Each structure stands twice: as structure tokens, then as C-alpha cells.
Amino acid sequence: MKEQIGELFSLIGDQVRSNILWTLLDGKAYTASELAFNADTSPQNISMHLNKLLQADLVQVERQGRHRYYRYSKPEVAYAVEAVVNLVPQKNNKAISGSHDDPIRHCRTCYDHLAGKVGVLITDSLIKKEFIVPVDNTFDVTFQGERFFLDLGIKINELKNKKRAFARPCLDWSERKHHLAGALGAALLNRMLEQDWIRKKQNTRAILITSKGQHLMYHYFKISV
Amino acid sequence: MKEQIGELFSLIGDQVRSNILWTLLDGKAYTASELAFNADTSPQNISMHLNKLLQADLVQVERQGRHRYYRYSKPEVAYAVEAVVNLVPQKNNKAISGSHDDPIRHCRTCYDHLAGKVGVLITDSLIKKEFIVPVDNTFDVTFQGERFFLDLGIKINELKNKKRAFARPCLDWSERKHHLAGALGAALLNRMLEQDWIRKKQNTRAILITSKGQHLMYHYFKISV
DNA sequence: GTTATATTTAAATCTGTAGTGAAATGTAAT
DNA sequence: ATTACATTTCACTACAGATTTAAATATAAC
Numbered sequence: 001m002k003e004q005i006g007e008l009f010s011l012i013g014d015q016v017r018s019n020i021l022w023t024l025l026d027g028k029a030y031t032a033s034e035l036a037f038n039a040d041t042s043p044q045n046i047s048m049h050l051n052k053l054l055q056a057d058l059v060q061v062e063r064q065g066r067h068r069y070y071r072y073s074k075p076e077v078a079y080a081v082e083a084v085v086n087l088v089p090q091k092n093n094k095a096i097s098g099s100h101d102d103p104i105r106h107c108r109t110c111y112d113h114l115a116g117k118v119g120v121l122i123t124d125s126l127i128k129k130e131f132i133v134p135v136d137n138t139f140d141v142t143f144q145g146e147r148f149f150l151d152l153g154i155k156i157n158e159l160k161n162k163k164r165a166f167a168r169p170c171l172d173w174s175e176r177k178h179h180l181a182g183a184l185g186a187a188l189l190n191r192m193l194e195q196d197w198i199r200k201k202q203n204t205r206a207i208l209i210t211s212k213g214q215h216l217m218y219h220y221f222k223i224s225v
Numbered sequence: 226m227k228e229q230i231g232e233l234f235s236l237i238g239d240q241v242r243s244n245i246l247w248t249l250l251d252g253k254a255y256t257a258s259e260l261a262f263n264a265d266t267s268p269q270n271i272s273m274h275l276n277k278l279l280q281a282d283l284v285q286v287e288r289q290g291r292h293r294y295y296r297y298s299k300p301e302v303a304y305a306v307e308a309v310v311n312l313v314p315q316k317n318n319k320a321i322s323g324s325h326d327d328p329i330r331h332c333r334t335c336y337d338h339l340a341g342k343v344g345v346l347i348t349d350s351l352i353k354k355e356f357i358v359p360v361d362n363t364f365d366v367t368f369q370g371e372r373f374f375l376d377l378g379i380k381i382n383e384l385k386n387k388k389r390a391f392a393r394p395c396l397d398w399s400e401r402k403h404h405l406a407g408a409l410g411a412a413l414l415n416r417m418l419e420q421d422w423i424r425k426k427q428n429t430r431a432i433l434i435t436s437k438g439q440h441l442m443y444h445y446f447k448i449s450v
Numbered sequence: 451g452t453t454a455t456a457t458t459t460a461a462a463t464c465t466g467t468a469g470t471g472a473a474a475t476g477t478a479a480t
Numbered sequence: 481a482t483t484a485c486a487t488t489t490c491a492c493t494a495c496a497g498a499t500t501t502a503a504a505t506a507t508a509a510c
Contacts, residue, residue: 005310008243017234031487033485033487047487066478068487084234084309088233241498256457266499268456268458290456291457292507293456
């Protein structure tokens with residue numbers, strides 16, 4: 001008994017593995033690469049860690065082609081992770097406790113694209129202006145959309161040549177609505193970073209919006225953030 | 226944030242520290258030596274680990290003379306520990322889930338003496354027969370008691386010469402009643418082990434009662450276990 | 451005052467396991 | 481078929497951090 005508890009605790013007590021568990025807390029299934037990206041480590045390493053979590057039945061996999069989607073194996077894991085996260089020293093707790101205007105819920109990265117309230121607002125705006133239209137489980141870019149994105153410095157043709165999904169909706173756990181993912185979502189995030197609309201904060205998925213970014217977001221998307 | 230979570234997870238993710246946390250789950254305060262005994266490691270090592278837990282505010286100390294009593298600093302720690310313990314693989318779960326007849330609640334060691342239902346029954350029996358009588362926060366052994374223990378092979382005089390507390394009550398977390406601790410409690414446990422009344426199970430505080438032990442416990446204490 | 455017990459501190463050592471590099475496997479796109 | 485991407489497997493290395501050795505401090509017992 002004592003021994004098994006020790007094993008379990010050391011299992012979750014690793015920087016990378018705790019990062020995986022913390023990332024999965026949003027309930028979504030992530031691929032190994034995404035988890036590697038988030039934890040800022042190599043795919044081999046993530047693979048090793050995921051294996052350990054699999055063997056302990058803390059996570060489960062679902063194979064889809066060459067992707068493997070990982071998620072919690074059971075809700076108890078989420079409860080445990082939350083209970084432990086709840087122990088982090090006082091003053092930083094608000095980022096977790098769930099107030100609706102904390103940075104991580106307002107604007108963050110989701111793998112390689114924008115998420116959170118801002119991510120959802122931008123996506124809504126693009127749909128409303130008919131720059132993108134939902135088709136099946138993807139987005140198509142309209143003719144006006146193509147011009148709009150070109151104006152932002154994003155060439156749609158080039159993106160479509162990439163192997164990865166061009167534009168797809170991604171469910172936002174804090175907003176419970178979809179935001180723009182795929183190559184287009186990634187390109188948009190990159191462009192915003194390049195042009196200093198937004199800046200990445202150290203050690204968090206939260207994103208800071210510059211005043212330049214605020215102005216331009218209003219100009220392009222008619223949103224106030 | 227991510228960084229702090231990683232730190233916290235690795236803090237609890239150590240064999241010895243998880244053992245400490247698991248031991249403290251009964252809500253009692255333990256001394257450093259007791260925790261070292263439980264975790265089967267050296268006092269220096271326990272001291273180091275306790276320091277780390279202290280700094281992270283997972284436990285708190287209370288000094289009493291040359292003893293230092295450690296306990297959880299807040300109930301949230303217990304919740305987290307329980308939530309994690311709840312994740313240990315299936316078939317062994319019943320030892321934790323709390324059914325009232327599981328081995329760990331029935332008969333176990335508490336540091337160096339007997340606890341659990343059996344520990345409490347034996348103590349009750351000794352009091353009822355007036356072999357021991359509660360005085361302040363200790364037990365006195367009566368004249369008949371002295372003869373009784375001698376019959377069992379325990380020499381009261383020798384025990385009284387030891388530096389440690391001779392006989393004291395210890396609150397049982399599973400039974401919510403006191404059981405016999407101190408030098409006398411330890412001597413009783415030892416004697417029972419020597420004479421094969423009981424056997425220690427590997428990797429658990431649970432204790433197995435032999436059929437010889439069952440007969441003798443009825444003979445000496447009039448209890449059926 | 452001396453000895454035993456409880457605990458901590460500091461420095462030295464050892465070790466489990468995370469991480470890396472190289473290569474294999476298995477899908478998907480063209 | 482060939483190239484690209486996603487992921488795993490294996491063997492090797494490195495190092496953080498656990499443990500040990502040794503000594504200090506502090507309280508209690510005699």
C-alpha cells in the first residue's frame with residue numbers, strides 16, 4: 001500500500017508530467033506534439049512520460065491516423081489535479097480559482113493559436129463579417145476574407161499548401177465556444193506576435209495585449225479588449 | 226504559474242514526503258522520529274524533507290520540549306492527499322475507500338504499538354479488568370495488572386526504567402477512541418510479534434492475526450477478533 | 451554535571467531517472 | 481514511390497536531489 005502510494009505520488013511529481021496533467025485539465029484531448037510544445041520539451045521525452053501516465057491509467061489514448069490524442073482516463077484524475085493545484089501558495093491562486101476576468105481566461109495560446117475570450121471574439125467577428133464560414137468541421141475563407149487576411153499580411157494560398165489542417169474550429173474551455181485553429185489560426189497568432197499586437201508572458205499561456213494591439217483589434221475586428 | 230505547479234507537484238512527488246503526507250492523513254500530529262520510523266528512513270533525512278514541506282506551507286510544527294510535532298497546516302492538504310491516494314490502481318482501493326472492515330482499520334501498527342479496532346478492544350479490556358487505570362494523560366498499571374503482564378512475559382519494572390513515556394493513551398483515528406501507547410504498548414506489540422500472535426504484512430501498517438493469536442486474545446482479553 | 455534522547459545543520463556521496471541523439475515505425479500527402 | 485509528419489523505441493549520459501556521514505544544538509533525565 002505505502003509503496004504504491006509512493007509510486008503514484010512520484011508519478012505525478014515530475015515537472016513534465018505535472019505539466020501534462022495541468023494542460024489536460026481543460027478536458028480536451030491533446031496530441032503528443034501539442035503536449036511537448038506546451039511542456040517545452042522534446043517529443044521523445046513526452047512520449048516516455050505519457051507512457052508512464054498510461055501505465056498508471058491516469059490518461060488514455062485514442063489513435064486517429066498518425067495522431068494520438070491523450071486525455072484523462074477518468075474524472076478522478078482531474079479532481080486530484082485540481083486539489084493539488086489548489087495548494088499552490090496564496091497570492092497566485094486567483095489565476096486558478098476561476099474568476100472570469102483573470103488573464104488566462106481572457107487571452108491565451110492554445111497550442112499555436114489564440115484562445116480565451118479574445119480568441120473567441122475574433123473568431124466570432126470573422127464569421128459575422130463573412131471572412132470565414134463554417135463548413136462541416138472546418139472553416140472556408142471567402143473572397144473578401146482572402147483580401148482581409150492579405151491586408152494583415154497573411155497569404156491564404158501559401159497556408160493551403162501546408163500539410164496540416166488549414167482552418168478548423170477548436171472548442172474553448174473557458175468560453176465554451178469555438179475559436180479559430182489550424183494553419184490559419186497559427187498564422188494569425190504569429191502575425192500578431194511579429195507585429196507586437198500581443199506578447200507572450202513567461203511561464204504561462206496567458207497573453208498580454210499591447211495598446212497597439214488594442215487599437216488594431218478594434219480596427220480590424222471591431223472588438224474592445 | 227506553470228512553474229509553481231511543477232514545483233508543488235515535485236514537492237509531493239517524493240517517496241519519503243508522500244509517506245509523511247499519507248501518515249499525517251489520520252489528522253494526528255507526529256514527531257520527526259515517528260515519521261522517520263514510518264517512512265523507514267533516517268532522522269536527518271526526515272528533517273530535510275519536513276523542512277521542504279514546511280517551506281511550502283503544507284505542514285506546520287509545534288514545539289514541545291525536545292519534541293517537534295508535525296501536522297498538516299490546513300485541511301486542503303488532506304483533501305489533496307486523499308484525492309491523489311484515490312487514484313491508486315483499482316483492486317487495492319478498498320483498503321482506503323473506508324469500508325469499516327478493511328485490514329488497515331481492523332488491526333495495524335501506530336508507530337510502535339497496536340492500533341485499529343483490535344488495539345482499542347485490547348485497551349478497553351485492560352481498563353475493564355483494572356489492569357491499567359487512566360490517570361491524567363497516562364495509564365498506571367495496578368498490582369493485578371503487573372502480574373497479568375508478567376504472565377505475558379512483560380516485566381513492568383524494566384519498562385519503567387526506560388526514559389520514554391511508560392504508558393499513555395493514543396487517539397485512534399479509525400475508532401475515535403484511545404488505545405495503549407508508550408513503552409508498555411510497544412512491549413505488548415513486540416511480545417505478540419515474538420510469540421506469533423500477529424504478523425506484520427509487507428508494505429502496509431496492517432497486521433495479520435494468526436489463529437494462535439485469536440485464541441490467546443480471547444483467553445487473555447476476552448475479545449473475538 | 452553528565453548522559454541519553456530529539457532534532458537540525460553542513461558537507462560529501464551516491465543514484466534514479468529525466469533528457470538526448472539516433473534510428474525505427476507507421477500514417478498521410480503528392 | 482517518395483517525401484513529410486507524428487510518434488515511439490532504444491541505448492547512453494548527466495545531474496538534481498535524495499541519502500549518508502559527521503557533528504552541532506537543545507532539551508530531558510538522573
